[in-house]
Amino acid sequence: MNCAECRDNLVACAEGLLDREAMLECRAHLKACAGCRAEYQAIASLQQRLAARGQAAAEVSMVAPVMQRIRQEQFKPERETIMSKILKHRWGFGLSAAASAAAIVLIAFLGLPKTQATAAEVMVRGAEVMAKLTSIHLRGQLRTYPQDNFGSINAGSPFCTIELWKQFEPELKWRIEKPQRIAVMDGASTVMLIKTDDTGVKFPHPSRSAFDTDWLQRIANISNTISNELSNAQAKGWKLDTTKETAADGRLKDIVTIMAKSGVPDNDYGRNNFIGTADTRRVYRFDAGSGLLEAVEIYLVRPAGEVKIFDLSQIDYNQPIDPATWKLELPADVSWAQLEPPKLPDNEKYASMTAEQAARAFFEACSREDWTEVGKFMSPVTADLKKYLGGLEIISLGDSFTSQAYVGRYVPYEIKLKNGDVKKYNLAIRKDNPAGRWQVDGGI
Amino acid sequence: MDLTDKEYVEHCRDGHPEDFGRLVERYQKPLFSWLTGRVGDGGQAEEAAQESFVRAFRSLKKLRKPESFYSWLLGIAGRVAKEQFRSAARQQRDREVAETMMADATDSGEEYPLEEAIAALPESQRQVILLRYYERLSCQEVATRLGVPLGTVTKTLSRAYALLRQELAVREGVEPTVNQTQSL
Numbered sequence: 001m002n003c004a005e006c007r008d009n010l011v012a013c014a015e016g017l018l019d020r021e022a023m024l025e026c027r028a029h030l031k032a033c034a035g036c037r038a039e040y041q042a043i044a045s046l047q048q049r050l051a052a053r054g055q056a057a058a059e060v061s062m063v064a065p066v067m068q069r070i071r072q073e074q075f076k077p078e079r080e081t082i083m084s085k086i087l088k089h090r091w092g093f094g095l096s097a098a099a100s101a102a103a104i105v106l107i108a109f110l111g112l113p114k115t116q117a118t119a120a121e122v123m124v125r126g127a128e129v130m131a132k133l134t135s136i137h138l139r140g141q142l143r144t145y146p147q148d149n150f151g152s153i154n155a156g157s158p159f160c161t162i163e164l165w166k167q168f169e170p171e172l173k174w175r176i177e178k179p180q181r182i183a184v185m186d187g188a189s190t191v192m193l194i195k196t197d198d199t200g201v202k203f204p205h206p207s208r209s210a211f212d213t214d215w216l217q218r219i220a221n222i223s224n225t226i227s228n229e230l231s232n233a234q235a236k237g238w239k240l241d242t243t244k245e246t247a248a249d250g251r252l253k254d255i256v257t258i259m260a261k262s263g264v265p266d267n268d269y270g271r272n273n274f275i276g277t278a279d280t281r282r283v284y285r286f287d288a289g290s291g292l293l294e295a296v297e298i299y300l301v302r303p304a305g306e307v308k309i310f311d312l313s314q315i316d317y318n319q320p321i322d323p324a325t326w327k328l329e330l331p332a333d334v335s336w337a338q339l340e341p342p343k344l345p346d347n348e349k350y351a352s353m354t355a356e357q358a359a360r361a362f363f364e365a366c367s368r369e370d371w372t373e374v375g376k377f378m379s380p381v382t383a384d385l386k387k388y389l390g391g392l393e394i395i396s397l398g399d400s401f402t403s404q405a406y407v408g409r410y411v412p413y414e415i416k417l418k419n420g421d422v423k424k425y426n427l428a429i430r431k432d433n434p435a436g437r438w439q440v441d442g443g444i
Numbered sequence: 445m446d447l448t449d450k451e452y453v454e455h456c457r458d459g460h461p462e463d464f465g466r467l468v469e470r471y472q473k474p475l476f477s478w479l480t481g482r483v484g485d486g487g488q489a490e491e492a493a494q495e496s497f498v499r500a501f502r503s504l505k506k507l508r509k510p511e512s513f514y515s516w517l518l519g520i521a522g523r524v525a526k527e528q529f530r531s532a533a534r535q536q537r538d539r540e541v542a543e544t545m546m547a548d549a550t551d552s553g554e555e556y557p558l559e560e561a562i563a564a565l566p567e568s569q570r571q572v573i574l575l576r577y578y579e580r581l582s583c584q585e586v587a588t589r590l591g592v593p594l595g596t597v598t599k600t601l602s603r604a605y606a607l608l609r610q611e612l613a614v615r616e617g618v619e620p621t622v623n624q625t626q627s628l
Contacts, residue, residue, distance in 0.1 A: 017583060054473065054577035054579075056477060056480070060472055067464070208487070263579065
């Protein structure tokens with residue numbers, strides 16, 4: 001492959017659309033040609049930046065509230081609009097913004113097949129019933145590693161418990177806990193403790209969500225969730241379905257199923273690693289009498305079949321929450337992670353590294369147990385990390401790659417640990433910090 | 445089938461206001477993203493984005509070039525973001541604090557020029573970029589959605605990347621070399 005052919009194929013190559021032979025030829029040319037390689041890296045970098053922007057805005061859904069305001073302005077002189085009739089007759093006035101938004105989206109479903117419209121009606125009723133929560137407590141199970149990020153899923157893992165307490169009034173506070181991680185927002189600051197190596201991370205300000213807990217926080221804001229699910233279903237053509245079921249106690253249940261598509265390509269490394277990057281079937285179970293949401297199940301949908309990854313069966317509404325819930329007991333020797341790496345005197349040396357060079361420098365520093373140097377690539381450098389990676393031997397490092405699910409890059413590696421074990425995995429590494437230095441973010 | 449911005453704007457003006465929802469759907473994510481860079485907070489950005497769309501709808505008759513709807517919308521959103529800061533200043537009775545907040549947010553190195561650069565793309569290229577990255581469709585899904593061959597999508601992306609890199613280099617004041625692009 002020559003330069004012209006290579007450049008014609010660069011985007012298809014970066015998108016993973018070339019057949020195997022063409023891909024190999026393209027890669028071989030990129031290895032040998034600095035000019036094309038530079039062009040490829042510039043495209044990949046732009047793609048990464050665009051993907052990160054899209055990912056950050058993935059859950060934005062404002063068609064319903066905007067169109068609601070527009071309709072209200074247009075029909076101000078008329079006391080009875082289609083919208084007001086629907087709101088008045090079906091659910092009464094005084095809905096929260098989210099419940100009203102859900103009701104507006106419902107209008108779009110009224111023209112669709114009856115099952116979809118009925119499913120949307122059940123959801124909107126749930127949004128209205130749950131619009132005035134003061135607190136919520138969720139206890140469920142997620143297939144994930146106990147020490148992994150709050151948002152990570154792994155279809156092959158056993159279930160582990162995940163629990164959320166959230167107070168909406170008088171002041172927003174929340175706590176999320178899984179076996180090896182706890183995050184608490186006490187109204188003033190947001191702190192996470194990773195119990196495996198007593199690492200702490202602290203933001204000196206309150207937050208609505210942090211540490212990859214957004215997906216669960218969204219479930220806790222049930223009224224908003226329902227509105228968002230309906231908007232997404234309408235905008236993206238997700239399929240809605242509803243059935244009725246009689247429980248053992250004779251009570252009738254409305255079950256709404258949504259088939260959600262993540263939009264993340266099949267060949268993306270991050271696909272199915274997080275709730276937001278997986279195609280899922282979401283099952284919401286409402287009590288038909290009260291309209292309250294009683295349970296949520298999320299299934300990972302793969303060609304090989306479905307796997308239940310999340311099971312939420314305990315939801316307590318408006319129960320008093322013990323004030324001790326908002327206090328996080330920290331171990332005396334907690335190692336605090338730096339939120340942002342400082343600029344070093346020789347910062348440029350690190351800022352100009354490629355992801356592969358940074359990964360190599362990191363592993364080599366671990367190999368010679370130069371923990372000051374390791375600290376330039378990650379924070380904190382805990383005793384457990386030193387014990388685990390000290391004296392390692394690098395077997396191989398591969399070409400880095402990106403994922404829509406991650407703002408940085410992944411560098412494939414194979415290392416031999418001091419105890420003789422061989423580990424082959426992908427190092428997650430990012431440089432979106434003011435110092436512009438690569439920081440190891442995971443994958444160890 | 446997806447229509448052009450101009451066609452949607454004309455439909456709205458011709459008594460079909462419901463078509464404005466298609467423009468909201470098309471631009472809500474890049475607008476939110478751009479505003480997050482300006483105001484630094486997702487909640488405020490969403491509020492400002494909704495307000496911007498509503499104002500755009502009210503002023504739709506004044507839009508001289510319907511094909512430039514998105515650039516025009518960004519202009520409106522910029523004014524809404526400024527008003528938000530002024531309102532915060534009034535509430536806090538401390539204009540200096542608000543001005544500092546505005547300066548901090550706009551000088552924080554956030555990447556909001558990206559959405560401005562997207563606004564400068566020809567519509568066919570902008571549409572493919574928005575579907576691929578903000579709607580997170582695969583290239584094949586973009587091709588199906590637009591009813592064009594897959595090769596057309598990759599070629600359009602290729603042209604859009606080239607223009608975006610040029611545009612970003614101008615807006616961010618750097619040469620579009622590899623290392624600098626990587627450190628963005």
